[in-house]
Every structure is written in structure tokens, then in C-alpha cells.
Amino acid sequence: xxxxxxxxxxxxxxxxxxxxxxxxxxxxxxxxxxxxxxxxxxxxxxxxxxxxxxxxxxxxxxxxxxxxxxxxxxxxxxxxxxxxxxxxxxxxxxxxxxxxxxxxxxxxxxxxxxxxxxxxxxxxxxxxxxxxxxxxxxxxxxxxxxxxxxxxxxxxxxxxxxxxxxxxxxxxxxxxxxxxxxxxxxxxxxxxxxxxxxxxxxxxxxxxxxxxxxxxxxxxxxxxxxxxxxxxxxxxxxxxxxxxxxxxxxxxxxxxxxxxxxxxxxxxxxxxxxxxxxxxxxxxxxxxxxxxxxxxxxxxxxxxxxxxxxxxxxxxxxxxxxxxxxxxxxxxxxxxxxxxxxxxxxxxxxxxxxxxxxxxxxxxxxxxxxxxxxxxxxxxxxxxxxxxxxxxxxxxxxxxxxxxxxxxxxxxxxxxxxxxxxxxxxxxxxxxxxxxxxxxxxxxxxxxxxxxxxxxxxxxxxxx
Numbered sequence: 486x487x488x489x490x491x492x493x494x495x496x497x498x499x500x501x502x503x504x505x506x507x508x509x510x511x512x513x514x515x516x517x518x519x520x521x522x523x524x525x526x527x528x529x530x531x532x533x534x535x536x537x538x539x540x541x542x543x544x545x546x547x548x549x550x551x552x553x554x555x556x557x558x559x560x561x562x563x564x565x566x567x568x569x570x571x572x573x574x575x576x577x578x579x580x581x582x583x584x585x586x587x588x589x590x591x592x593x594x595x596x597x598x599x600x601x602x603x604x605x606x607x608x609x610x611x612x613x614x615x616x617x618x619x620x621x622x623x624x625x626x627x628x629x630x631x632x633x634x635x636x637x638x639x640x641x642x643x644x645x646x647x648x649x650x651x652x653x654x655x656x657x658x659x660x661x662x663x664x665x666x667x668x669x670x671x672x673x674x675x676x677x678x679x680x681x682x683x684x685x686x687x688x689x690x691x692x693x694x695x696x697x698x699x700x701x702x703x704x705x706x707x708x709x710x711x712x713x714x715x716x717x718x719x720x721x722x723x724x725x726x727x728x729x730x731x732x733x734x735x736x737x738x739x740x741x742x743x744x745x746x747x748x749x750x751x752x753x754x755x756x757x758x759x760x761x762x763x764x765x766x767x768x769x770x771x772x773x774x775x776x777x778x779x780x781x782x783x784x785x786x787x788x789x790x791x792x793x794x795x796x797x798x799x800x801x802x803x804x805x806x807x808x809x810x811x812x813x814x815x816x817x818x819x820x821x822x823x824x825x826x827x828x829x830x831x832x833x834x835x836x837x838x839x840x841x842x843x844x845x846x847x848x849x850x851x852x853x854x855x856x857x858x859x860x861x862x863x864x865x866x867x868x869x870x871x872x873x874x875x876x877x878x879x880x881x882x883x884x885x886x887x888x889x890x891x892x893x894x895x896x897x898x899x900x901x902x903x904x905x906x907x908x909x910x911x912x913x914x915x916x917x918x919x920x921x922x923x924x925x926x927x928x929x930x931x932x933x934x935x936x937x938x939x940x941x942x943x944x945x946x947x948x949x
Contacts, residue, residue, distance in 0.1 A: 495546060503545055506530075506537050558598070566592050567602050579603055620736060625659050625784070630691045630792035632658040633684075634741035637672035637699075640749050646762045652748065653680045656741045658695065662783040663744070664688060666771040668764040674701050674717045675849050678806040681721070685802065689793035693728035695738050703731045721805050725796075751778070808847040814838045819867075820845075820855075826867040827855060835862070 495503065505523055508514040509530070520530040536544035566586055574582045579600035586592040586599065603609035626632045634656050641649045651672045655665035665684045669676035696702040704716050715723070722729050732738045755774060761767050796802065812820040818829040818836070822845050829835045838857055846854040855862040 495542070499545055499547070502533070503537075503542060506533055506545065509534055510537065558594075562592065562594075563602060566594055566599065567606055570599070570603060570608060571606065575608055579609055623737075625787070627659060628786050628788040628790045628792050629657055629659055629662070630688065632693055632695055633664060633691045634658055634695045634738045635677075636697065636738065636741045636745065637669075637676075638745040638748065639672065640753075642668065642753055642767065643756060643762050644753065646757075650764055651676070652745075652752075653677065654741055654744060654748065655680070655684055656744050658740060659786045660783050661740055661744070662779045663775040666748075666768075666775055668767045668771075670764075672699070672701065674808065677701060677718055678721065678849060681718075682802055682806050685725075685796055689795050690725055690727055692792050693730055694722065695730050695732060695741075697735070697738065698731045698733075702729060717808055720809065724805055725800060747782075803848075804846070806849070810845045810847075811842040812845050813842050814840065816840075822853070827853075828865040828867055829855075830863055 502523060505514065505519045509516055509519050516527055516530055516534075520527045523530065525533075533545060569586065569590060569592075570577070570582050574585055577585065580596050582603065583594060583596045583599040586594060600609060604611065635654065637651045637653050639649065639651045642652060643650075651669050653665070653667045653669060653672070653676060654663070656662065657664055665680055665687075667676075667680035667683065669679070701716060701718050703719075719729055735742050752774060756762075756767060756770070759770065761770055810822065812822055814820050814829065814835075816839055818831060818839065820827050820829075820843070829838070841857070843855055843857040843862070846856060848854070855864050
């Protein structure tokens with residue numbers, strides 16, 4: 486061992502290796518245990534021991550130290566690449582710049598090499614070194630009715646006393662004043678139709694609504710009826726001359742988001758104290774709660790001007806708050822909507838509508854109107870579904886009743902199948918009929934046709 490340990494610079498990894506190899510040489514550790522500790526094979530550790538015995542500490546030091554890397558760039562390549570990036574691609578990212586160097590200049594460099602060159606030259610800042618984006622609070626609007634934030638909060642508002650539902654919240658941006666609270670089964674276009682109409686009748690038309698990017702407010706699909714990005718709710722607001730803006734994040738409409746948290750605490754407890762368990766009773770109590778809420782938390786506006794505008798006399802809210810589509814009249818004076826064919830009368834006026842698109846108005850109560858050039862057209866319904874598909878049309882509230890009727894029908898079918906199949910012991914005899922089980926007495930009182938009719942009546946909501 487010719488070289489002293491103190492005169493050689495070693496890395497921490499090499500120092501640990503020296504201690505382990507020295508323990509093997511001194512017979513303080515076994516070769517297998519030492520190899521496992523260093524993560525080496527037994528033969529590799531034996532080679533290190535022989536090198537240590539022959540060259541001393543120098544035999545454990547990497548022989549690549551002080552030599553040029555085998556993967557270093559050729560002289561002048563880095564300078565050329567950096568010059569091209571500074572001249573032609575100063576605002577490119579490392580990945581795109583690397584692609585252009587390969588495609589346009591024939592410089593075969595890795596993305597990480599290009600990234601290191603651009604970082605050293607100050608052309609690229611790593612993501613971890615970038616300054617965090619700061620979201621400063623937005624100032625309130627100046628007056629009431631200038632911007633109304635809207636949102637739906639799906640929550641167990643009646644706790645375990647009733648099923649969860651959705652609360653539509655309308656809050657003024659200038660004052661944080663609750664303008665409208667409306668309980669609905671779920672967040673839908675017709676639900677917002679109902680709540681927005683009540684808002685307009687009470688306060689008037691605001692300048693703009695501020696919402697999230699839900700499909701009720703914003704659509705990215707093409708629409709032949711109203712153009713790209715316009716929904717049914719957006720069409721109603723456009724005809725009322727009310728703007729609607731969609732926030733990019735929840736923080737952008739933070740006033741209504743924070744109000745939802747407060748309502749999920751205070752309003753739930755108020756409903757519990759008053760024993761309110763239905764949406765109808767909750768909607769009746771909402772004005773009293775809003776008055777108390779606004780007295781506690783509302784802020785005074787900067788300006789006393791009210792930006793709400795009255796609804797004009799020529800703005801028919803019944804006609805505006807409808808689901809409106811366009812359908813083409815066929816050669817046989819028919820059009821299709823929602824699996825139903827509508828038959829127009831054969832008149833000269835209606836014949837002029839062949840191959841034209843007319844408007845289909847669907848009201849919240851389910852009424853359907855066909856309109857062309859502002860005139861209401863008479864029609865007859867022709868249901869093209871010969872047999873109702875219960876799996877596609879059954880509503881949630883009738884699902885349990887339908888399942889009960891289907892179970893009865895299936896039980897009777899099983900009984901018929903069993904009764905028509907003779908057993909081995911009764912071959913040649915009259916068919917053996919099993920006794921009805923205690924829970925299947927009803928199935929013996931009706932024929933399969935009667936039960937199928939009962940299922941259809943339950944599906945359609947009529948009385949069985």
C-alpha cells in the first residue's frame with residue numbers, strides 16, 4: 486500500500502467503499518455481506534479487494550477522474566447551437582428549439598443539453614425557479630345590479646330528513662347581498678329559468694351574470710340553432726339584453742363560493758330549527774332568511790345608483806324562458822322532436838313550410854308549441870314508440886314502483902315455466918302445478934298482459 490489515504494481526495498461513496506473493503510481485508514466482514522451492502526456482485530467486490538491490496542487507496546478511486554467525458558460535445562458544437570438559438574429561436578422552449586436544431590441545422594443534441602445551454606445563457610428559466618403567479622383580489626363593482634354572481638350548491642340541505650337537492654344562489658358583487666335563493670331538484674336549464682325569472686320579476690334586469698363554465702352557461706360544441714358556444718340559458722339572456730361571463734376559476738367568483746359555505750352552515754341549521762323538510766317550504770322561508778343574512782353580512786355599495794333595468798312590455802317572459810330548438814318540416818308535413826312525430830295540417834300555408842326550419846318551443850310545464858314566422862301552428866301528436874322502453878324513460882321517482890311490478894311479472898313467468906315443465910315422475914300425467922308462495926299471491930290474480938299494462942301505466946305515471 487504505497488499511497489497514504491490523506492493525500493487522495495475521495496468522494497463519500499468511495500469512502501464508504503474503502504471502509505467496507507478494509508473490513509473484508511481485516512476479516513471483520515464476509516465477502517457476500519459486504520457485496521450486498523455495497524450493491525455489487527461478489528466477483529466485483531473480490532476484484533476491488535485485489536486492487537486495494539495491490540494499489541492501496543488509489544485502486545478504489547475512479548480511474549475516469551481527470552479524463553474528458555466520453556459523451557462530451559465536439560469542440561464548437563455548443564457555441565454554434567447557442568448562437569443559432571439566440572439568433573433564430575430566442576423565445577422557443579428547449580424541446581421545440583431542440584427539434585428545430587435537428588430538422589433545420591442537423592445538430593443532434595438532446596433536449597436536456599439544449600435546456601442546460603439555454604439556462605446558462607439566460608434564455609430559459611426552469612419552472613421551479615419561476616416566480617409564483619400572484620392572484621390579487623378584484624375590487625367590488627360600484628353599484629347594485631352591475632354584476633350578479635350565480636352558482637348552484639348541491640348539498641344535504643335537509644340533512645337526513647329529506648333527499649339532497651340543489652340551491653341556486655344569486656349574490657350581488659358590489660354588496661355581497663343575497664338577491665335570490667331557490668331550491669331545485671338538480672342544477673338544470675329549466676331550474677335556472679325558474680330562478681332567473683323570479684329574480685327579474687323582483688329586481689329587474691342586471692347588467693351581467695357571472696357564472697362558472699358549466700354546460701348550462703357555456704358550450705364548446707357547434708349548434709345549428711344559436712351558434713357556437715351559445716346555450717339555451719345564454720339565448721334567453723341575449724334576448725333579454727343581459728350579458729353573461731364565465732369565470733376561469735372558482736376564486737374569480739369567490740363571493741358566491743364563500744356564500745355557499747356560509748349557507749351550508751347557517752341555512753341548514755335554520756331549516757332544522759323550523760322543521761322545514763321540503764323544497765316548497767324552504768323556498769317560502771328563503772326571503773326571510775335573505776333579509777336576516779343581508780342585514781348581518783351585506784356591505785354598502787360605493788354608489789347608490791341601481792343598475793337594474795325594468796323588464797320591457799314587449800319582453801314576454803313566458804315565451805322567452807322556454808327550451809327552443811329548430812326542426813325541419815318534411816315533405817309529408819311532419820317533424821320529429823324528442824321521439825315524437827308532429828303532424829301539421831295540410832293547408833296552403835303549411836305547405837309553404839316544407840323543407841323549412843321552424844321553431845319548437847318547450848315550456849317548463851311540458852307544453853309544446855310549433856311556431857313559424859311568429860305564428861303558432863296547429864298540430865297532432867303521433868308517438869312513434871309502439872312500446873315504451875321502461876329502461877330509458879322511467880323516472881327516478883317511479884323506479885321503485887316499476888321494479889316491484891317487474892318482479893311480480895318475472896315471478897309469474899317463472900311459475901308458468903315451472904308449471905309447464907313435467908317432471909320425470911309425472912311424465913304422461915297432467916302437468917304438475919306448484920303451489921303459490923305466500924308472497925306471490927298477486928301474480929295469480931293477473932295475466933301477463935295485465936301485468937305488462939300495469940308496468941307501462943306505472944312508467945307513464947298514470948294510476949294502476
